[in-house]
Amino acid sequence: MVDSVLTFFTAMENQGASIVKDTPHFDLETYISNYRGRTRFDRLSLIGRSCVPLCVDALKAAVAEAKRNRDTQRYREAVECLRMAAPSDPESNVDHDWIIKTEQANVAETNRLISELKGYKNNMIKESIRMGNEDLGKHFESTGDLNGAAETYAKMRADVSTPKQLVDVGKHLVRVAMQRREWGMVLANLSKMGGHQLSAEDEQALQPYLKIIQGIAFLGQERYSEAALSFLAADPTPPASGYHDIVSQNDVAIFGALLAMATMDRRELQARVLENKSFRTFLELESHLRRAIAGFITGRYSATIKILETYRPDYMLDVYLQKHVPRLYEEIRSKCIVQYLIPFSAVKLATMEREFMYRADEQTMEEELVNMVKNGTVEARIDTIDKLVITPTQDDRARMQMEALEAAQDYERQAVERLRRMGLAAADLELKNPRKSTGKAVDSGRGLGGLASDNVTFPEESPFV
Template identity: 55%
Template sequence: MERNKLAYFTAIENQGGVVVRETPKFDLDLYIQNYKGRTRWERLYHIGRTSVPLCVDALKAAVQEAKSGSDVMRYKYAVDSLRQVAPDEPEALLDQDWIDTKNKEIRNTTEHLQAELQGYKNNLIKESIRMGHEDLGKHYEAIGDLETAMDSYWKMRPDVSSADQLADIGKLLIRIAIERHDWKTVSNHLSKHVNAANDSDPKAKALRTYSKIANGIASLGQERYREAAFSFVWASADVPPSVYDKIASPNDVAIYGGLLALATMDRNELQTNLLDNDSFREFLQREPHIRRAITQFVNGRYAACIEILESYRPDYLLDIYLQKHVHKLYADIRTKSIVQYLKPFSCVRLETMQKAFNGPGPSIEDELFMMIREGKLNARIDSINKSILPISVDSRQKMQSATLERFGNYEKQALDRIRRMNIIAADLEVKGTGKTAAMNPIQGGMAVDDSAAVA
């Protein structure tokens, strides 16, 4: 089995995939219980193709998850991957009888639902037509035909009779778009269907939270990290997880929101929007290490914050939405930490920085050099004395420059007003059209274009 694993993950690495060899801190069974719907299989399959320690268990669970549904292709994918890793496992054998039975069942169900929908259309019953499209869309979604499912959900719109029904359609379309990782479509449907929700009503509050989480996932996918952070941070913990468990879990909200906030918010914003936010604190209770990391950063203990996050890096690399962004988010958090660490000092020895951020390992000097070169850190490195000298802004010079700039603007405005007064006193007409000056035959004066002279 070990030889099969080595060949399997070597092939994945050669294709540019991510391979995690460390054992994650979460329990696979408890982890997957937080999700419902098709995302369960997607997460299991992703872990099976990423985690060396969990690959067999995750792929076996993915096979069972696929067999409990109707997506034949997903079943084949899971069995094929498991056969490459552990060919002796019973689940690695393709169940052709199940495939044939399921394909026949799918054909019969499709024909029945299409005939039923046609009957509703012939009878012109709007509510039945809407429900017929919904049933057909859910059927296509279950078998993995997501494009046809989205088309069926979209056809429900002409037959809606209430705002709640329209919002439900929006949620269905958003869910499909998230599964397809079509982030722009998610954003479009959010603006059309969900943004009108009001938190005064429980249903509207649930819809608002679903909207926040969906927008957070879509913004994360588009690398709009700050927008994503605020979306997750302001999701309501009062809403039951069953509202959004087909796209994320409460633990995901805490992890996504915490990491994105650490990468994009300053210490005051972290304190206000996360630690002092009663609703988000409830999410953080599910992931106490994220709360500890945020608290350490706010309190100025940056190395401790980074150490906590590094210990959970393998877990985050196994997440379907977070994996592609872990490296950049961690790099941004580390850069922010170094910048904040240097702020109070006029000079810091590289040895001290090494102990604080790197420990025994590669020299931090090269990292600081790259930060300075990229404009992320305003400092100089003293290679002789092995120290780094932050370049502080001269407050007096900054104040004098701002004062001179304001005086220049005031002088320009005063001259413009004086010029305008002189033009009016000379019985000239002032125009702001930008056209060539012309004589005004009615007033007997000359029309002058003053658009360039008058502010």
């Protein structure tokens, strides 16, 4: 079995998949119990195709999850992956009888729902038409026909009669759009959901759903700063709004903490994360992230990097976070290095290696610093002979003198302008806008004191006329 698993992951890696060789900290059964709906299969399938230690167990669970539902294509995909990873496992054999039976049942159910919907339309009962479209859309979604589900859910809008029903339509469309990774459509439907007049209780229940799903959509679009603010603003009330079809509360804590560390400075992290009473409820579920943030704020960067690298395998197995983990980690690590160098004029490379060499790759500290200097992330010079990182020092006395000279020059310019205006006023001259002036303008070159005065008008009693 070991050889077949290695062959399977070699094929996955050739297809561009991210491979996790370390064992994650979570128990697979406990982890997947936090979710419901189609996201359970998505997560099991991703873990099976990405995590070497959990590969077979996750794929077997994915096969079982697929057989509990109606999507035969998902079942075929899971069985094919399991056959490649564990060809001797009994569950790696395709259950053709189940596929035929399920597909026949799907066709019969589709025909039944379409027939019922036609009857509702003939009777012109709006509520029945709405419910008929909803049932048909759920059926299409459960069988994997996401295009048909989206079209059917969209038809519900014409027959809704209450704001709550409009919100339900929006949730259906958002769920389908997220499965198709259409983040623009997700944000568009969320904006429509938030514009209705709901009761205070319904608004409170809807708030975490809107903020969390909006954060995931921003994350998918790589708008990390906006995503962080969305997660941090989510209400920690129990998820009655139904976002467990998509994420768990632990996921909210992970997304919000990592995005905040990648996009905020230490002062913002203190105010918006650690002192945020709402988000702190989520963060208590992932206490190691709270320790990582506290370490970054207090300057214990080595502890922060170590915690994040320890939990990297877990985050690499999330369906929404996986492809963003390398970039987010790189941003956090770069910020730690920049903050670490600020108090020093020179630091030994060996010292920095001890502080920051908790990495999943083989890049050396020197190579990393060279890349940071080249892209402008850090301002420093690297002494490859003495193995030092030298940061430029500022002469505070010279800087103060330059600021004083600039202030004196600015004061002199302002004083000259004031004297010129006083001279014009003493000569009883008036400055006007040339476009609005109705008097007789005289072109006098530089005018008094060298001031350009193309728009100076002389009154009749002036001695200059």
